[in-house]
Amino acid sequence: MRTKNIVILSGKGGVGKSMLASALSMLFSLEKKVVSLDCDVDTPNLAIWLNESKGKIISTTKSLKPEINRKKCDGCGLCAENCQFSALIMEKKYPKLNPFLCEGCGACKVVCPKGAISLKPVPNGEIKLITTKYGFPLIYGRLFPGESGSGKIVSKIKEKAEKFIKEGDIVIIDSAPGTGCPVIASVRGSDYAILVVEPTISGVSDMKKALKVVDYFNVPFGVVINKWDINKRITKSIEKQFKNKILGKISYNKEIFKAISRLIPIMESSLETKKEIKDIYLNLLKRT
């Protein structure tokens, strides 16, 4: 059997992606080999949902930033003029870099007539590995605050994960919120997508935006409605629209919040939520 990459996304943040990813990783691991990837590199939380902490760094990632050699620079200003991101400005005859705006594209380097600019690799993140107590590896990335390049870190996680993945494994990919570069990098190459939605007007709007990314890559998908009972009217309309795509529903439960505050993974709690997620898992098995 071939490997299955299952990506979990939602558009909106905080609707239960990582909770579901942690629970599904645990459920799949009872029957198959699982590799779990946390691709929300801005705010990676999947390890916490599994009550794991210390990861081992398996790779550091770098982005490029220009370095200006003042001995060679004659202050012509071409670099600042050609920076499309306004990251270089001329100050007292010399270009000054605002690293927070720099994309590391190198346009400044190639336009400099004096060869005064070089690109220097700067660490922007790291990839870590945890062998979880449930036996499966969790690989996650971390973007350092103030650095850029989260999409590339996501691609790097996937590259680094390759040697852990064997034919027939299940790969669970927990994506970032939004629809930008890290999400696109998470969905690319996936075999199935789980869209998590909460029945709020914003939850539905964002899920439809995430669905556009899924459709762009032609990935088959299913829908999970989390906190379905906080607005039954909107839940009904989601069910009506997505009919047989619905994998299941999870009830709102304040106890989830409390359980995770005590670092108890959902599948080890005594909450009703466990059964609801088990049903989602069984439905998922039929579809993938």
Add this chain to the structure above:
Amino acid sequence: MKKICITGGKGGVGKSMFAILLANELLKKGKRVILCDCDVECPNDYLLLGQKLGKLVGQVYSEFPKINKKKCKKCGICVKTCLSNAIFQVPNKYPLIMENLCSGCKACGITCPYGAISFYKKRTGRVFLTKVKKNFWLATGMANPGLEETGLIVAGTKKTILGLSGKINPDFILFDTAAGIHCPVVSALLGSDSAYCLTEPTPMGAYDLSLILELCRKLGVKSKVILNQADLGNKANIYKIAQKFKVKVEKEIPYSKELAIAYSNGNLLNFWK
């Protein structure tokens, strides 16, 4: 005029909700407020306020390269120049440009020795403005679906709104950011006077709070913490982190079913407690 960011690292911690409640509170005090939705991938403030997007007041463009086959000698220098890997070439064929990977940096146009690369403008985002009620305007930045680099849309949205603020003359502009800590969030935070960082009393909330506070510190933006759903989890870690970063927990918002329902239905206009 004060420019305040509402941010938080973690998704779903109540950034938009708090931004609207803060706007409502300022309006009650007679202030003039622009709420500027900078979550350009998934803007929701207009939905939460039960509004339409309103009038198109600005557009954000990027410039993408195009190869002139009459001038191109297939030398491949553009391919080597492009650090986004957006230019691809089969040997002895014309290079292909993959627009969705292109950052619009124009470096390829600089290095092409034959002047074979020109640029065309393409709209990558839009900015809308609507007057919600007396003294209250809502601006919305919106990226084109599928756009990867959305930081520039945030920068363009802010520029448009700051340009209009001379006419509107607001006392406050509230920038509601996306989740996370990458480019669109950085763009929203740059140049702001202060930031409210929303969080929740869970280990995830605590970890993500430490990341956003570190980002604010690096960017030199003064920050305060707002603890949402404060009564549901474990607050101690949040206070520990606030203390570590020497910032104040300005407010605790308890869980409220009434607020959750108003939020889910998009009825936050005029809502306050």
